[in-house]
Amino acid sequence: MRKTQPKKIALAPDPKFNDILVTRFVNNLMWGGKKSVSYSTFYHALEKVEKQTGESGYDVWKKALSNITPGVEVRSRRIGGATFQIPSEVRADRKISLSIKWMIRYSRERNGRSMAEKLANEIVAASKGEGAAFKKKEDTHRMAEANKAFAHFRV
Numbered sequence: 292m293r294k295t296q297p298k299k300i301a302l303a304p305d306p307k308f309n310d311i312l313v314t315r316f317v318n319n320l321m322w323g324g325k326k327s328v329s330y331s332t333f334y335h336a337l338e339k340v341e342k343q344t345g346e347s348g349y350d351v352w353k354k355a356l357s358n359i360t361p362g363v364e365v366r367s368r369r370i371g372g373a374t375f376q377i378p379s380e381v382r383a384d385r386k387i388s389l390s391i392k393w394m395i396r397y398s399r400e401r402n403g404r405s406m407a408e409k410l411a412n413e414i415v416a417a418s419k420g421e422g423a424a425f426k427k428k429e430d431t432h433r434m435a436e437a438n439k440a441f442a443h444f445r446v
Contacts, residue, residue, distance in 0.1 A: 339411035355417035378435035
């Protein structure tokens, strides 16, 4: 029997937008415990997004996150010596987690001068339904669709 799961620690909302999701994003963006650096990078990125699009940077970021949030994913399961990719629904908490991680990962892989600039470009691309993070979501959905014949193996 597994031990009980630890309690989720409630995050404090960020100072500018008063949103817990922003704090969660910044925590994932952070390197080496430098949260203030991470906050300034995020806010600079939103300012750049505002200049590029003419809309509220925060709203564009929220739209971008919702565009790259996956609905289904494939999980490997070993059955009778063969490994099957079994499509399954993604839990609500994991959906957010995946979309945040993908956005940050593909922002880092972009070319640009600063992280704020790279992040801003990825946010704009994702809000339009383009970019590497959006492509990752599409690929994940395509994999799940291709393997839906194995859905009956779901746990």
